[in-house]
């Protein structure tokens with residue numbers, strides 16, 4: 817019952833976003849919101865916190881949907897921080913990874929190794945940089961794709 821209300825709110829928000837030119841409406845991450853919604857519904861049978869998040873999130877979305885004036889920065893921040901809190905809960909309690917987790921891990925790693933190898937092999941720190949970026953992206957994105965395939969990402 818609660819699930820349907822949240823799903824409807826997500827749908828209405830998406831529609832409002834598509835028809836809106838509000839400055840703070842455009843950057844709302846609806847894709848992430850949809851993924852989070854599916855996860856909350858999936859976990860709510862066995863997790864009280866997820867059940868509470870469903871209520872919280874529904875209220876927040878309805879505030880945005882029924883607001884007559886354009887969204888302001890405060891609404892936007894409220895939306896962002898709620899998604900963040902829920903994401904953190906999913907990572908901690910349900911062992912999920914945020915999308916792009918491995919890229920954000922391997923890209924900086926690739927860059928630092930690239931710089932070191934550039935210095936050692938070519939005696940030129942900038943030669944290693946593109947290599948490092950390429951390796952970081954290749955490894956990170958393939959691990960992300962793998963985690964996604966196994967259903968481990970939010």
Ligand SMILES: [Zn+2]
Pocket residue numbers: 859863864865866867905909910
């Ligand atoms: Zn939960």
